[in-house]
Amino acid sequence: MRRVRVAGVQMDPKILEKEKNLSKCLEFLETAAKKKAEIIVFPECALTGYCFSSLEESFSVAEPVLGPSSRAIASLCTELNVYTIIGFLERDGEKYYNTVVLIGPKGLIGKYRKIHLPFLGIDRFVNPGDQPLKVFKTGVGRIGMNICFDVRMPESARILTLLGAESIMLPTNWPKGAELVPKYVINARAYENRVNFIAVNRVGKERGFEFIGQSKIVDYSGKTLVEANSLKEEIIFATIDLDGARKKHVILVPGEFELPLFKGRRPEFYGILVKAINTY
């Protein structure tokens, strides 16, 4: 059985304090690796902070992929022989994105630019992601990435699963008001797609917004394996089963009670999903 030990770093990034955030991330990376984590997931905008008041304000902290901070992360991943997923503001020429990168022992594997933007924090100013959702085949399984508000759209995790994801990583910045996401939605995403789901939130306050923690790792059956139990910085760990997430035809009583979770889809009736309807 292919199993992977995952860590989620529920941390409190400080807005605009990039060096401080980076050195904290490097420390967390080392701690998690010492505790045998093979892949270590950080929150959205872990290196930069999130509640910027304007795009101009964030200029100084945005970096290319890879840039100085993410290169430092990559070096440590090589040294520790681990994978990581970490979020920051990406600058690409004149364009800015809310991005997460997937880095392995051999360097950058891929990136994801948030495609669903709420009107909140830096998301009010960055460009919406301009590339399709993608799954990356790695030494720790087939990985898809979503960011925060993406999870509110059932399409996001569904697409990654159809693309073959065994695990979906969700770096996030859930503020107060988003409590029902960890309470219901994360488990539902894992359950409906039969995919491991790792949601890593931040804690702390930033410019009037308070973040709610509640990071959690849910296995492909929809059961919570571990959840952060405080509003403090902490690392959560769990071992996920990648092969389980590939069994999409669930046999409960052979020949009497089986669930064709994906074979039973009826895409011939799904046309409206690909139309731009603003619904009221």
Place this chain on the structure above:
Amino acid sequence: MRRVRVAGVQMDPKILEKEKNLSKCLEFLETAAKKKAEIIVFPECALTGYCFSSLEESFSVAEPVLGPSSRAIASLCTELNVYTIIGFLERDGEKYYNTVVLIGPKGLIGKYRKIHLPFLGIDRFVNPGDQPLKVFKTGVGRIGMNICFDVRMPESARILTLLGAESIMLPTNWPKGAELVPKYVINARAYENRVNFIAVNRVGKERGFEFIGQSKIVDYSGKTLVEANSLKEEIIFATIDLDGARKKHVILVPGEFELPLFKGRRPEFYGILVKAINTY
């Protein structure tokens, strides 16, 4: 504000005992109407039972839409001036479907034939629904119908919401093993789509299968308004807000924290959703 009082009849239908089931349903209809329900929702296959061993066995209980049983229900709806949604096996020429009908004071409004079939009970033998999901404009709001396993597919409720549903009704037959559906999925469906969600399950045992009740009514914000608190027959009631379910652009802090729940969709990236991929 457009509000509607809904009742969910969590009952124990007896397989093959159609007359008994019908007279029970008529009684429940009367009781719920007396308690001011405007629309009364019954479980999947409420008139027929569900765990048939073959299609042949169910021949005697299948009926056209409308047929003798559903006409009796319709007459009482006229008399009581209420709407109802009730499930039974539909016979249409040589074809059979797992169907629910929507009936109002003036008679039949519409029907829905289950499109996503698990391999369980009568669903092993009926034809998969051959018509697209649809929303019906009624005197008690814009209503969409799903049946049981449909809810496991996030596409089902998403499509009904895109079609304008203010409320989604889910007659169901959840057996043991489906506990995570009421625990997580129902609330997630309401929350992600910002739609009222009414899930009505059966109770009791049938040929080795035990049904878990836990019927619930969840409002468009994702909060549970009421849930059945026993494994016995009972009627649950709640008043839902139809206008709330139409506000898909959620303003939490004006100009700073807003959620474009549907305007923020990115259908240009959703093409894979309409492809037939069996995923492992």
